[in-house]
Amino acid sequence: MRQRQALTACFFGEGAMAEGAFHEAANLAALWQLPVLYCCENNLYAMGTALARSESQTDLCVKAASYDMATVRVDGMDVVAVHEAVQGAAQQVRATGRPVFLELQTYRFRAHSMFDPDLYRDKAEVEAWKTRGPIHTFTARLKAQGSLTEEEFLALDAAAQAEVDAAVAFAEAGNWEPVADLLRDVYTPQGSA
Amino acid sequence: MGRRITYREALREALREALQADPRVFLMGEDVGRYGGTYAVSKGLLDEFGPERIRDTPLSELGFVGAGIGAALGGMGPIVEVMTVNFSLLALDPIVNTAAMLRHMSGGQFSVPIVIRMATGAGRQVAAQHSNSFEGWYAHVPGLRVLAPATVEDARGMLALALADPDPVLIFEHAQLYNLETELPDDPIPALDICSARVRRPGTDVSLITHGGSLPKVLQAAQELAGLGISGEVIDLRVLRPLDDATLMASVRKCRRALVVDESWRSGSLAAELMARITEQAFFDLDAPPARVCSEEVPIPYARHMEEAALPQVPKIVAAARALFGSTP
Numbered sequence: 001m002r003q004r005q006a007l008t009a010c011f012f013g014e015g016a017m018a019e020g021a022f023h024e025a026a027n028l029a030a031l032w033q034l035p036v037l038y039c040c041e042n043n044l045y046a047m048g049t050a051l052a053r054s055e056s057q058t059d060l061c062v063k064a065a066s067y068d069m070a071t072v073r074v075d076g077m078d079v080v081a082v083h084e085a086v087q088g089a090a091q092q093v094r095a096t097g098r099p100v101f102l103e104l105q106t107y108r109f110r111a112h113s114m115f116d117p118d119l120y121r122d123k124a125e126v127e128a129w130k131t132r133g134p135i136h137t138f139t140a141r142l143k144a145q146g147s148l149t150e151e152e153f154l155a156l157d158a159a160a161q162a163e164v165d166a167a168v169a170f171a172e173a174g175n176w177e178p179v180a181d182l183l184r185d186v187y188t189p190q191g192s193a
Numbered sequence: 194m195g196r197r198i199t200y201r202e203a204l205r206e207a208l209r210e211a212l213q214a215d216p217r218v219f220l221m222g223e224d225v226g227r228y229g230g231t232y233a234v235s236k237g238l239l240d241e242f243g244p245e246r247i248r249d250t251p252l253s254e255l256g257f258v259g260a261g262i263g264a265a266l267g268g269m270g271p272i273v274e275v276m277t278v279n280f281s282l283l284a285l286d287p288i289v290n291t292a293a294m295l296r297h298m299s300g301g302q303f304s305v306p307i308v309i310r311m312a313t314g315a316g317r318q319v320a321a322q323h324s325n326s327f328e329g330w331y332a333h334v335p336g337l338r339v340l341a342p343a344t345v346e347d348a349r350g351m352l353a354l355a356l357a358d359p360d361p362v363l364i365f366e367h368a369q370l371y372n373l374e375t376e377l378p379d380d381p382i383p384a385l386d387i388c389s390a391r392v393r394r395p396g397t398d399v400s401l402i403t404h405g406g407s408l409p410k411v412l413q414a415a416q417e418l419a420g421l422g423i424s425g426e427v428i429d430l431r432v433l434r435p436l437d438d439a440t441l442m443a444s445v446r447k448c449r450r451a452l453v454v455d456e457s458w459r460s461g462s463l464a465a466e467l468m469a470r471i472t473e474q475a476f477f478d479l480d481a482p483p484a485r486v487c488s489e490e491v492p493i494p495y496a497r498h499m500e501e502a503a504l505p506q507v508p509k510i511v512a513a514a515r516a517l518f519g520s521t522p
């Protein structure tokens with residue numbers, strides 16, 4: 001209504017796609033021609049529930065297409081492909097003012113949470129997907145192209161590690177939030193909004 | 194002879210027994226099968242009973258609770274597990290507008306014998322959206338029976354009674370209780386009901402009224418109060434709807450003081466309802482205004498010390514009970 005050129009990117013898992021909320025939203029976005037980029041991270045499992053046990057139609061793009069929106073499927077483990085696909089899809093949303101559904105095919109290497117015993121899938125399956133880990137494959141590609149030397153890679157890796165270590169150290173050195181602040185941020189203070 | 198058994202195992206035994214006893218009974222919900230249940234309650238049942246009867250559902254709370262209602266109407270014995278009460282908000286419409294009301298709206302033609310189980314409560318550092326205690330909301334709704342097993346015995350015994358009930362029954366399992374362990378007799382399982390409150394610790398000076406995950410805290414508080422010369426009578430509500438006024442009022446009239454402990458927020462809470470009933474029915478027997486300990490009115494925080502500060506805790510319960518006697522009892 002404000003005629004802004006903005007786009008809304010909306011992220012969710014393939015498990016969440018079975019919720020009515022997705023279908024209501026997809027219908028509205030297509031019906032009202034809203035500039036929404038739906039980014040579905042399809043990692044094949046919703047906690048312990050495999051895609052085929054949660055979707056009648058496991059081709060998520062077919063599902064989304066039924067709302068009359070464009071769909072794009074991309075190998076979510078390929079950094080360059082994801083970059084291009086997102087750029088293209090975002091351009092399409094901006095150009096048409098209509099929603100686009102993007103399926104990013106990926107995988108979760110670890111358990112769903114610290115409570116998850118991870119009993120519902122083969123260890124071999126996990127290992128096979130790990131060989132496609134985007135950090136390794138992208139690094140290998142850059143090296144093969146001659147865009148990245150081993151020294152540069154090690155320096156990047158060390159810099160990233162140092163950044164994480166610094167963040168952890170910062171957090172560890174911080175003070176606990178005072179209990180006196182328990183009721184903070186339940187409501188917006190008068191006059192601050 | 195007795196045996197040691199956890200709350201979780203007791204729930205599983207009850208499920209197994211129900212599945213064995215009646216071929217119409219089945220369990221469905223998110224991750225009840227291959228994953229083994231979010232809280233490992235249904236672990237092993239898929240192998241034992243197969244995927245027809247231990248049925249993994251998509252993330253579709255509105256849909257599968259509705260399907261459970263349909264199954265109940267069609268003569269099956271559905272036990273629907275909604276992972277936690279937090280996610281049951283997506284299924285409020287079928288629970289409240291369909292399951293609870295159908296009998297009334299059909300002029301008594303259709304009862305809905307569904308059992309819906311869900312975890313409730315806070316205390317595990319899983320942050321606001323996973324820490325709600327909404328069982329009191331459900332206790333607001335005519336047509337529902339709302340159970341809150343707080344002991345291993347009730348975890349073991351309530352399910353069969355819920356299945357035998359012709360109307361919708363909601364069972365709230367506090368997430369902090371799953372590892373609770375006690376001695377249970379092998380056989381027979383103690384006779385229970387799903388209509389009464391129970392005195393978990395007799396006393397004479399103050400009625401300490403609670404349910405679910407707060408029971409262990411209140412028992413602990415009663416222990417500490419005893420050391421201070423105050424005899425607390427601990428009432429476990431067990432059934433949040435319909436409330437067992439008789440047991441409550443008998444205790445309150447005897448003790449003449451009442452403290453309600455409820456993990457939900459105080460405004461518009463079950464605690465508020467309990468205090469209203471005490472005031473309506475036992476006002477002239479009271480030596481002090483009824484009091485309550487509830488959660489602070491904030492989304493339950495993630496940080497451990499903040500979460501602890503937000504929830505009812507033993508020292509708060511002890512202090513609130515002592516305050517009913519003035520500063521020195």
Ligand SMILES: Cc1ncc(C[n+]2csc(CCOP(=O)(O)OP(=O)(O)O)c2C)c(N)n1
Nearest residue numbers: 012013014015016043045046047223252280
């Ligand atoms: C309404 C609701 N139901 C259930 C859950 C519990 N839950 C949390 S994450 C999850 C799996 C989600 O799977 P998916 O959408 O595929 O996302 P992923 O975790 O794989 O990224 C479930 C069932 C929840 N948080 N909310």
